[in-house]
Amino acid sequence: QSSPLTNTEGKIIRVSEPEDNIEKTRTYDISITYDKYYRTPRIFLFGYDKNRQPLSPKQIMEDISADHARKTVTVDPHPHLEVPHASIHPCRHAPVMLRICERMEEENMRTLLKAKVAEAKKQGKDTPKAESLK
Numbered sequence: 001q002s003s004p005l006t007n008t009e010g011k012i013i014r015v016s017e018p019e020d021n022i023e024k025t026r027t028y029d030i031s032i033t034y035d036k037y038y039r040t041p042r043i044f045l046f047g048y049d050k051n052r053q054p055l056s057p058k059q060i061m062e063d064i065s066a067d068h069a070r071k072t073v074t075v076d077p078h079p080h081l082e083v084p085h086a087s088i089h090p091c092r093h094a095p096v097m098l099r100i101c102e103r104m105e106e107e108n109m110r111t112l113l114k115a116k117v118a119e120a121k122k123q124g125k126d127t128p129k130a131e132s133l134k
Helices: 057-062 090-123
Strands: 027-035 040-048 073-077 084-088
Touching: 040 057, 040 090, 057 073, 057 084
Parallel strands: none
Antiparallel strands: 027 040, 040 084, 073 084
């Protein structure tokens, strides 16, 4: 059986486009570290121009919205790489991450309840209530 990346003999197929069909743009590497002070993940971005040359701090800030540049996003030395990176300030990460986790837990509870209800109906039993899942 072949996949989109292999042929029927299992050999890898290399697909390339002519250089003139690919629009070169700025790209960013993302790294996530742990900020001990805020006790939350901290996101760092390192940018490259269309020729894969590192962006200057000024060029990096050109890609950040005016509402966030030099406020929520600053250029700081990376704690492990010691090269200036755009850094997203972690002061709001913890509450946002907590809310994301809470939403995931709520969705998992709904999914579990649906599965339990379907199982109970299949077996001809009373349907469980959400409180019975906790």
